[in-house]
Amino acid sequence: MEPTLVKAVDFVEQEGSVVESAARIGQRVAQALRAGHRVVLCLRGVRGVSSSFFNVVLASVSEATSGDVASDRFVVETDSQTQRMVYERSLQAYISMRRAS
DSSP: OOOEEEEGGGTOOTTSOHHHHHHHHHHHHHHHHHTTOOEEEEOTTOOOOOHHHHHHHHHHHHHHTTTOTTOTTEEEEOSSHHHHHHHHHHHHHHHHHHHHO
16 A cells, blocks of 8 residues: 655645644644554655644654554655754654653
8 A cells, every 4th residue: 555645735834833734734644544554744845844843743643653653654754854853853752751651
């Protein structure tokens, strides 16, 4: 089965809140994960992606995967090394937080 491609640019409103955009993206990603799909979140064309953005998306992934945010069913394609670095940092922080609780 082909992975479900979620293009972040389709959910981001230029004048809107980054967190609100992340919530919409997270809902779409979680919906596909709950349906058993593998999901690729593509960030191409999206600027200003913060750790807050990734934290909201990862919370949705966690809910849909019973806490397995590092699942191979969820892949993030970044547009830059900076995005990749912010994502990896958010992912590691989320995993550490889950282990501590």
